[in-house]
Structure formats: C-alpha cells, structure tokens
Amino acid sequence: MRNLVLVSVFTLVAALVGCKGASQNSIDLFPTSGGEVIAEFDGVKITDQYLKAYVDQLNPYLKARYNTPEKKEELISKIIEGELLAREALKKGAINDPILLTKLKSTISRHYQSVTLQKEIEGNIKIGDDEMKKYFDEHVKEFVQAEKVKASHILVKFDKNKAGDREAKMATAKKVLAEVKKKANDPNSFNDLVTKYSEDEGSKRRGGDVGFFEKTEEGGRMAKEFADAAFALKNIGDISELVESPFGFHIVKLTARREKVEKSFDEVKSRIESTLKAEKRKGSYDETVENIKKGLNFKFNKEALAKFDLGVADKVDQANQEFEKNNNQPTPPGAKPLNPVKLQEAMKNRPNLNPAPGKAPAPAPAPAQQQ
Numbered sequence: 175m176r177n178l179v180l181v182s183v184f185t186l187v188a189a190l191v192g193c194k195g196a197s198q199n200s201i202d203l204f205p206t207s208g209g210e211v212i213a214e215f216d217g218v219k220i221t222d223q224y225l226k227a228y229v230d231q232l233n234p235y236l237k238a239r240y241n242t243p244e245k246k247e248e249l250i251s252k253i254i255e256g257e258l259l260a261r262e263a264l265k266k267g268a269i270n271d272p273i274l275l276t277k278l279k280s281t282i283s284r285h286y287q288s289v290t291l292q293k294e295i296e297g298n299i300k301i302g303d304d305e306m307k308k309y310f311d312e313h314v315k316e317f318v319q320a321e322k323v324k325a326s327h328i329l330v331k332f333d334k335n336k337a338g339d340r341e342a343k344m345a346t347a348k349k350v351l352a353e354v355k356k357k358a359n360d361p362n363s364f365n366d367l368v369t370k371y372s373e374d375e376g377s378k379r380r381g382g383d384v385g386f387f388e389k390t391e392e393g394g395r396m397a398k399e400f401a402d403a404a405f406a407l408k409n410i411g412d413i414s415e416l417v418e419s420p421f422g423f424h425i426v427k428l429t430a431r432r433e434k435v436e437k438s439f440d441e442v443k444s445r446i447e448s449t450l451k452a453e454k455r456k457g458s459y460d461e462t463v464e465n466i467k468k469g470l471n472f473k474f475n476k477e478a479l480a481k482f483d484l485g486v487a488d489k490v491d492q493a494n495q496e497f498e499k500n501n502n503q504p505t506p507p508g509a510k511p512l513n514p515v516k517l518q519e520a521m522k523n524r525p526n527l528n529p530a531p532g533k534a535p536a537p538a539p540a541p542a543q544q545q
Contacts, residue, residue: 209221212250220254220257225250225254228253287459291462295459299458301450301454306443309446310439310446317442318434318436319434319437320389320434321431322431323428324384324386324431325384325387325427325428325429326364326381326382326384326426327377327425327427328364328368328371328424329374329421329422329424330372332344347416350367351413351415351416353367355413364381373422374421384396386430386432387401388401389402397420397421399418399424400417400419400424403426407428410428411427411429414426414427
C-alpha cells in the first residue's frame with residue numbers, strides 16, 4: 175500500500191501548492207480532465223482521465239493485484255478517498271500546519287530529485303572507452319584481488335596487567351599445542367580441541383574458523399602477528415607454533431588459500447562504467463543545486479546555525495557517543511565487523527532514555543552474536 179500512500183500525499187501536495195498562490199505557478203486544485211465522471215463531491219468531478227494520472231504511478235504488479243472488479247473498486251475508492259480528505263483538510267486550514275508543510279515540501283523535493291533531476295542528469299552522462307581505460311590504468315591496484323588465506327585457531331588469553339599471568343598462560347598454551355600436534359592426523363581433533371580450550375567465543379562455535387583474510391599490510395583485518403603466522407604456513411592443514419598477539423596466544427591452522435588475481439580491463443569494464451557514472455551523477459547534481467542556489471539568491475548564515483539547538487538531551491547524547499565508541503573497536507581474530515543492516519538494527523535497539531512519566535528506562539537488550 176506504500177504506492178497508495180504516496181498517491182494520497184501527492185493529492186494534498188498539489189492542493190497545498192495551488193492554495194498558496196495567486197501567482198503564475200498556481201494550479202487548479204481539482205481539475206476536470208475530461209472523460210467519464212466516476213465520483214463527484216463539493217462541486218468537484220473525478221473523471222477516469224484524472225484517475226489515470228494516479229494509476230500510472232503504481233507498480234505494474236500492484237495494479238495486477240487490483241485487476242478484478244471488486245479489487246479495482248477498492249483501489250479507486252482509496253484514491254478518491256484521498257481526494258476527498260484533501261479537500262476537507264484544506265477547508266479546515268491544513269495549509270497553516272507548519273509540520274505538515276515541512277513533510278510535504280520534503281516529499282516534493284524527493285520526487286523532484288528522483289524524477290525530474292535524475293532524468294535530466296542521466297541524459298547528459300556519457301562515458302567513453304578511452305575514459306574508462308584511463309580510469310583502469312590509474313586505479314589498476316583496485317582490480318587486484320590480493321592473496322588470501324583461511325584459518326582456524328585456538329586462543330589462550332592472558333592478562334598483561336596481572337603479574338605472572340602471561341607466563342602461566344604460555345605454559346598452558348604450549349600444552350595445548352603439544353596435544354594439537356599429537357592428534358594432527360585426526361581430521362576432527364582440531365575442532366574438538368577448539369571447543370575444549372579456545373577462549374575466542376566468536377570463532378569457537380565455528381570450530382575456530384576466522385574466515386578468509388589478507389595480509390595486514392595489504393588491508394587485512396587480522397592482527398599482524400596472527401596474519402603473518404597464517405601466511406607462513408605452506409600446506410593446507412599445517413599447524414603453527416605459538417603465536418603471540420595483543421589478544422593472547424594463538425595456535426593457527428591453515429584451512430584454505432586463494433591466490434592473487436589480477437582482473438583485466440574487459441573483466442571490470444562495466445564496474446568502471448558504473449563508478450564513473452556515479453561520479454558524474456554526483457558532480458552534475460551538485461552543480462545543478464549550486465545553480466539553483468544562485469538563481470534563488472541563496473544565503474547561508476553559519477553564525478545563526480551555530481546557535482541552533484537540535485534539542486538532544488545530554489543522556490541521549492552520551493549514550494550515542496558510547497554506542498559509536500563501542501562499534502569502532504578493532505576487530506579481533508574470530509570476530510566479524512557489524513554489517514550495515516545489523517548496525518541499523520542495533521541503533522533501533524538502544525535503551526529508551528525518554529520513558530513515559532513514572533516509568534524507568536527500558537534496559538538495553540542482550541547483544542546478538544555477530545554473524
């Protein structure tokens with residue numbers, strides 16, 4: 175029903191724009207477009223031709239869902255209901271509601287950007303082979319897939335601030351390593367030992383698997399000590415000696431390797447074209463906005479802006495800063511960065527710091543395990 179909501183919004187947008195003015199940009203609020211009258215109210219006649227402007231905006235599959243006599247009546251009734259309510263809203267002073275006006279202007283702006291401006295900009299974007307080849311030559315490193323390895327590990331942590339803990343945990347890790355090597359011929363033994371000994375909860379449930387990664391100096395996400403040890407292993411199934419990193423002592427097992435791949439121009443041509451189009455699209459949009467600003471004598475008062483208060487409560491601001499701080503920590507072996515979708519979900523799950531009167535703030539939910 176999202177499309178129907180959008181249709182209803184544009185009904186009121188058109189009405190409000192028309193009401194504002196007696197200028198050359200004024201429009202007839204409820205024009206009679208000719209054709210057969212389907213409904214009428216308050217002197218307004220809604221014709222089939224007028225309704226077509228609404229229906230043409232709808233998704234073809236949505237229209238197909240309403241392509242029966244009963245469903246068609248439901249659809250058209252909803253559209254006409256929007257017209258009816260727009261008429262009533264205007265008669266009751268909707269034009270004077272500043273909140274409604276800001277929402278409507280935002281809708282008009284988004285529609286103008288996504289329809290009119292987009293069409294104008296896209297029509298002027300041209301990307302030639304020479305331009306794409308030049309981009310390829312200047313960004314050739316972007317089209318090289320670095321060598322990657324996949325590894326599993328057992329982690330024994332130690333507290334560097336606790337006297338003697340490092341030495342004690344090193345002795346424990348050496349015993350675990352000896353047991354790993356003793357059972358190296360058993361293909362299931364490493365997983366069993368991960369379950370028994372590893373203190374990396376993130377990878378423990380996957381048998382110690384930390385996935386594929388690059389060398390740290392090539393942008394890899396692992397601690398350098400860990401990555402160097404994994405890349406030094408020659409054969410699939412090889413086990414490292416003890417590896418010390420800021421996270422503790424690791425026993426690393428090489429499980430897969432991907433060789434370096436260099437893509438040719440033809441292989442990445444469509445990707446380059448998309449990149450250049452996006453760059454030109456943004457540049458054209460920015461230029462268009464600047465021209466509009468000049469044409470409308472736009473002025474921006476930064477001093478007044480500095481005094482403008484968004485009205486964010488201190489406790490909400492502090493909670494936000496703490497949240498962003500916690501989500502910008504380095505990624506330890508075995509953990510994967512929170513993807514954008516999960517980050518949005520986490521934002522939604524923040525504790526409620528503005529409860530209803532008489533109620534305590536809701537506790538934050540337990541964090542979900544990263545996938």
